[in-house]
Amino acid sequence: MAEQQEKNLILRSITKRFGDVEAVQDVTLEVRGGEFFTLLGPSGCGKTTLLRMIAGLEIPDNGQVLLGGDDITNLPATKRQVNTVFQSYALFPHLTIFENVAFGLRSRKVANDEVGKRVYRRLEMLGIQEMAQRKPHQLSGGQKQRVALARALVNEPDVLLLDEPMSALDAKLRGQVQVELKRLQRKLGKTFILVTHDQAEALVCSDRVAVMRRGKVIQYGTPEEVYDIPVNRFVAEFLGAANLLTYQVAEGGVQTPVGFLKLDRDAPKPEGTLAIRPEWIRISEEEPPVNGVRATVRETIYRGTNFDVWFDPGPIRVRTSSYKHFHPGDQAWLKLAPEELVVLDD
Amino acid sequence: MTEPSPKNIIWYGELTTQGSLMKRGLGFLSPGMVWLLVLLVLPGLVLVAVSLITRGSYGQLLWNFTSENYTRLLGFSVFGWTADYLRILWRSVVVAFFTTLLSVVLAYPLSFFIAARPERTRYFWLTLVIVPFWTNMVIRTYAWFLILAPEMPLAKAAGWLGLVSAGSPLYPSAFAVYLGMISIFLPFVTLPLYASVERLDWSLVEAAQDLYASRIRVFTQAIIPQTMPGLSVGIILTFVPAMGMFVVPDMLGGAKYMLVGNLIQQQFGASRDWPFGAAISMGLMVLTMISLQLYRRKFREVELV
Helix, strand or coil: CHHHHCCCEEEEEEEEEECCEEEEEEEEEEECCCCEEEEECCCCCCHHHHHHHHHCCCCCCEEEEEECCEECCCCCHHHCCEEEECCCCCCCCCCCHHHHHHHHHHHCCCCHHHHHHHHHHHHHHCCCHHHCCCCHHHCCHHHHHHHHHHHHHCCCCCEEEEECCCCCCCHHHHHHHHHHHHHHHHHHCCEEEEEECCHHHHHHHCCEEEEEECCEEEEEECHHHHHHCCCCHHHHHHCCCCEEEEEEEECCEEEECCEEECCCCCCCCCEEEEEECHHHCEEECCCCCCCEEEEEEEEEEECCCEEEEEEECCCEEEEEECCCCCCCCCEEEEECCHHHCEECCC | CCCCCCCEEEECCEEEEHHHHHHHHHHHHHHHHHHHHHHHHHHHHHHHHHCCCEECCCCCEECCCCCHHHHHHCCEECCEECCHHHHHHHHHHHHHHHHHHHHHHHHHHHHHHHHHCCHHHHHHHHHHHHHHHHCCHHHHHHHHHHHCCCCCHHHHHHHHCCCCCCCCCCCCCHHHHHHHHHHHHHHHHHHHHHHHHHCCCHHHHHHHHHCCCCHHHHHHHHHHHHHHHHHHHHHHHHHHHHHHCCHHHHHHHHHHHCCHHHHHHHHHCCCCCHHHHHHHHHHHHHHHHHHHHHHHHHHCCCCCC
16 A cells, blocks of 8 residues: 555666766666665666666766656755665764664754654664664674664655665675565565665565666566566576577577477577576486487586586586486486577577 | 793784783883983973072072962962963964864865865875975965065055055064964865875765755765864864964064964063963963863764774
8 A cells, every 4th residue: 555655766768978988878767666676787787877866966967867757857865855775884983873863854854852753663673773872883784784774764765775785794694684675675665776786686675677787778577577588698697597508590499509499489580599597407317208408417516405517518507406416427318398498689 | 742832922923922022012112202201201391390480680590489470471460460461372272273273174175176186186286285394484484474565466455445554564463373374284284184085985975965964964974074083183283383383473473463482482582581481381281281172072072983
């Protein structure tokens, strides 16, 4: 029900140049009110610049930013009902946690007891109310991140921006915080926009993901869509792992370095690239009815939850459960099912 | 196999003991300590002693202990009470305070300007700030004579506006004293402040803006606390010497604008009244300490850890 009141954010043909470099090129996106949206891409892809233009910390050279239908393109950060969790948290080192969280309310001259009430409500929600009188340097990375979250959320922003908020946390904590962040967003029903280069983070947190590269949005959709049907090599390899096979169209299917394969649709171009995820390949003793490849184990890598087994020809990488052991030289049939093969654009 | 002695420690890759480290440390420390002891503490004690004795009729020191020099500083004499000396002391505090304040006000934009220059030209601007250090202070102060002379545009403009009578120079005056003082102390504030500004974490400024802070609030909450280390150094390097400055007020203020530095110089020089000069010096030192203490108390809150 809260979601209906949340405002949509529309980016229309946004371009931003720094000198000769086009950091963001003609990006158009619609972020629905109340959704968890992620800008995913390698460093330097323009995702942070795009976020900063939503925050009002940069003004685009072209294009418009619309929030709930209002043009906020040229509105400075101080006037936008948008708040940011900064990468390094940017907590004020000379202020207590309480005053850090209260900062935005104090800027807006909210009455004292109202400030106290709202700050404590956020601190409690994030489980850091005992930290209220401490200074930022006395907190751990995870606690600082919560403070940064509380400091942004206490202002009831229309959109919450998160600029790589988990990059300073260790891997285990990061996994935990991703889930917490997702739950928090569901509970509040607010629009969150996350910037990250971590594909796992993007998949865990988001309702929708936009994959960016060199200032452009390459693909966007739900995490499942983007993961299952990557449009090109870049997306296929950036999100998770993928086996890429070049192909030439042949009678009834395609010819690839690992042999003849059938597809569940016609290939759009006479030659191109196929992708298949390592975990979608089945291994069997007998030859499968379609798309069977006789393969030899080249190398196995133990990853705890599974094995990554590299087969020749290819090499084709296959993710297998960790109770089944393979050894270099072992032979097996691989099934590259037609419905699991994705035809890429490039 | 020998048990390692518990006293052995590894210090930067060297096996040593706590005791020998301590000895070595004292060895390095003592020349500096002796220097301070001989050239700071002993003269200081002499000054205290001298401030408590009397002056003979020809200026010689007579070892009769008295507190008369201090009561005289407070304005009491055989002719009754006068605020003259206290006024000079107070004026010195005020001049030092405003010199520091104005220097800080000027140094902030200057530091940001220099820090914002591209690396190639930054050192050119920094050099411009440092150049005055290469010139003798007396010469620099004399230069103001020229600039403030009646024939120069500044004095003419002031005469035309009726601020001074036409054809007269702009010195000696309080204005000239401030001009001279600030030109001397501006580099002392700018250099340490620049060092802080250059390392400024701009994400705090952006965070403040993101949290709707006004320009003033951005400055007081995101910039001042971060530049506090450099600012403190600049303030102390300016305020303390400004309190005792005598060259500038002597040349640009004359008798019209006497500061405590001139008063002390006068006692040790022309008046040959060392005990009173020593008492004034003690008064100056106490005032300086009190001011620094007040400053520390006021700004302890914003000091970074």
